[in-house]
Amino acid sequence: MALDFSGQNLRGRNFKGRKDLAGANFSYADIRGANFTNANLTGANFSHAKAGLQRRWAIGLVIISFLLSGLSGFLWAVNGYLVSLIFSSSSNDQIGGWVALVTLIAFFFITIRQGIISGLGAVAFAFAFAVAATVVATFAVAGLAAGAFVVVAAGAAAVAFAGAAAAAAAGAAAVVGAFAGAFAVAFAVAPAVAFAVTAAFAGVFAGAVAVAAAGAAAAAVTGTLFGIYISWRAMKGDQKHSLIRNIAIAFAATGGTSFRGANLTNADFTQATLKSTDFRNTILICSRWHQAKMLDRVRPGSTYLQNTQVRQLLVTGQGQDKNFYRENLRGINLKKANLADASFIGADLSEANLQDADLSRAKLKQTQLDGTDLTGATLTGAYIEDWGITNTTKLHGVRCEYVFMRLPTKEDPDPLRKPDNKQEVFADGDFADFIQPIFDTLDLYHNQGVDPRAVAIAFKNLAENHPEAELEIVAMEKRGDDKILLRAKTAAGSDKSQLSAEYFDDYNQLKALSQSQQLLLIEKDSYVSDLKNMLTTALGQPKFYTQGDTNMSDISGINIEGSSNVSGIAGNNSIANLGNISGNVSIALTQLPDATDAEKPGIKELLSQLQDAIIQSTYLSEEEKAEALEQVKALAEAGKTPQESTKQKTAKTAITMLKGIFSGLPAVASLVEAGNKLLPAIAKLFSLG
Structure with a gap:
């Protein structure tokens, strides 16, 4: 029985590593400061729970933020003093003051435009230059250079001091501002408090520097406002200042509720308050976040919670017209979400919960949907080009009137609507039946010079060589002038890479055969003939697409072993004297060793x-006898060195040709019985079976 902690005060409680919390009820509980690290919380209910920091941790962090605010004010006051040197009577001091001012302005501008990292980088460059110039000045004082070097060194030193102080002050102020912003939300501490402390420290230091009190105070105020602005942008999710935001959130989450490394599969955080919570390395498959509060103040680690747009979608359920291009959304819970017109091109939605979601007109091109639950979802008008559904994708009760098999382009404005008749729509349950055959398919794409006969024979060979794959043609599509896609349903777990490689190896070899040799293989086989005719028709049409019942399902029952290879073919198409051919076969046989x-x-x-x-x-x-004997002769020639790869390929071709010749004979024919007995034994001696 699941444990019930609903409504309880669990502040600071330690549940670390517990495995008995699956399905536990923590609804309305106070879990501030609780430790759930590495716990098994599968299916746990945290709806309306309150996570975050305990009061004593909050007070401690606020005190630290005040200290940092004071340090920030002190450093900005130092910068103000350096800038005030502009009004000094000494020309060297004036140069230093101007250099400090320019450095600060550049720092402000670069930081606002490109982020704190770029700003600090610019100051670091100035610091490096100043150090080099100071070294030169040292030698100048020793008499190795003119007095002008002293002036340059003084200015450079001012750059170094101003730059270093500016970097430290801006960095501290930005972090402090970020902390202040985070704490203002978390603990109701207004940013004005941090600003007041900063101003107070600035005033003290400014009083000590009577020469430039006004300049120091102005710099302190400006620097503090700058820090608050940067922190505000960081907490709003500005990616240029993500470093500041990440530091602030990590700082604010210290001592907060920890789910680090926990298993939160199917956990429910509906309307929970989640500020200052650690979700690093957690398993969040199908976790529910509807109307969760302060989800943007959690420590997400590398989970999908790190994405601002995804967090908003999880909380609101509104993703209409949004772009999630190539996002990793594996295991996300979007039950009943509005995803109409959204783009998931290249995204990973495997194991996601999309029950009753509205995916009308959604772009699902190359979207991975392995194990995804689409029960009751709406897919009307969706674009499903090359989407990655499998036999574990749940499509029960899908609402769909029509779909498009391609994204529309300028070159092809017709995106292959299904059903083809624009006046027709799928009836209830029809879409699942329509799409079912391509759950797990082998796609055989022919991109040049398609040979329908070779395609038909090669597929027949593949189906017979691998009966466990349960190959069945379910779709055929013409692309361009001479390209065609043949799609075959396969059994779960089939190695499609191996099947494809074997098919195209066989196909390319069959293409090299003469037409008469191909005809010998197919003229008595209605299955191959039907497929060849269908492919020929497809290639002759401006556009061709067929899916579902192609009347070729019985191809999977054909039994032909081996694949063809043109290497070492000994026969030709002429009608030779049967006696001469038989004699040549006998001569070739005498060159083989007798059985031991x-x-x-x-x-x-x-x-x-x-x-x-x-x-x-x-x-x-x-x-036919002449052709059959030519293949026997080829086998005899290959039998001299049966373990050589080239001879094995020759043998495979000959055996395939013989089976094609025998396939049209009546079942009662003695040659059929002999072939069924002898050919497998011959193949085994060539290590082919």
Whole structure:
């Protein structure tokens, strides 16, 4: 039974590493400062819970922020003093003052435009230059240079001091401002408090420097305002100042609620207050964040919570027209979210919860949806080009009137609407039936010079070589003038990379065969002939796309082993004298060694039996017998060195050709029986079976 902590005061409690919290109820509980590190919180309920810092930690952090504010004011006052040297009677001091002013202005400008890192980098460059110039000045004082070097050194030194002080002051002020901004939200401490402390310190220091009190005070005020502005931009999510924001949030989360490394799969944080909470390295699969408060003040680590736009989507459920290009949204919970017209091109939505979500007209091109739950989702008008659904994608109850198989382009304004008839729509449940065949498919893309006969034979061979893959053609699409995509459904777990490589190896070899040789393989096979005709039709149309029932599903039941290779083909297309051909076969057979074991026939004995069966067949024409004997001769030539790869390829081609010739014979023919017995044994001797 799940534990119930609802409504309890759990401040500072230690649940670290506990594995018995799955499904626990923490709703309305006060979990400020609680430690859930590495705990198993699968399915836990944290709705309306209050996370964050305990009061004593909040007071301690505020005190530290005040101290940093004082340091900031002191450093800005130093910068004010250096700038006030402009009004000094000494020309060297005036140069230093102007250099300090220019350095500060450049620092302000670069930081605002490009961020604190760029600003500090510019000051560091000035500091390096000043150090080098100071070294030169040292030698000048020793008499190695003119007195003018002293003036340059003095100015450079002023740059160094002003730059270093400016960098320290701006950095401290920005961080302090960020802390102040964070604490203002977290603890109701107004930014004005930090500003007041800063001004007080600035006033003290300015009083000590009577020569430039007004300048120091002005610089302190300006610097503090600058720090507050930078911190405000950082806490608003400005990426230029992300360093400041990350430091401030990490600082403010010290001592707060920790879920670091916890398993929060299916956990519910609906309307929970989550400021100063640590979610680093957590498992957040399908966690719910609807109307969660202060989700932008958590420490997200590398989870999807680090993205500002994603956080807003999780809290509000409103993602219409938003762009999530290539975002890693694996395991995100967007149940009932409004995602109409949103773009998820290249995004990873695997294992996400999209139940009842509105994905009307959403761009799902190349979107990964492995294990995604789309139950009850609306997909009307969605663009599903090359989307990554699998047999674990849940499509039960999907609402969809029509989809587009491609994104529209200038070159192709027709994005392949399905159903094709624009007056038709999918009936309830039809979309799942339409898309079901391509859950796990093998895509065979032919990009030049498509040979329909070679495609048909190669696919037939592949289906028979791998019956466990349960290959079944489910879609065919013409792309461009001479490109075609053949899509075949496969069994779960099939190695599609291996299947594709084997198919194209076979296809490329078959393309090299003459037309007459290809015809011998397909003329008596209605399945191959049907597929070849369909491909020919597709290539002859301006546009062609078919999916679903292609009347080719029975291809998966064809049984042909081996793949073709043109290497070492011995035959030709002429009608030769059958006796001469048979004699040539006999000569080739005499060159093979006899079997060492009389009970285990070798290649010579098996091929002799096959030769006799072909000659004695009453079902083969003279031309067919001649072609069959040419293949036997090829096998005999290859049998001299049966373990060489080139000879094995020759043997595979010959066996494939023989099976094609035998495939049209009646089942009662003695040659069929002989072929079924002899060909597998011959293939085994060539290490092909």
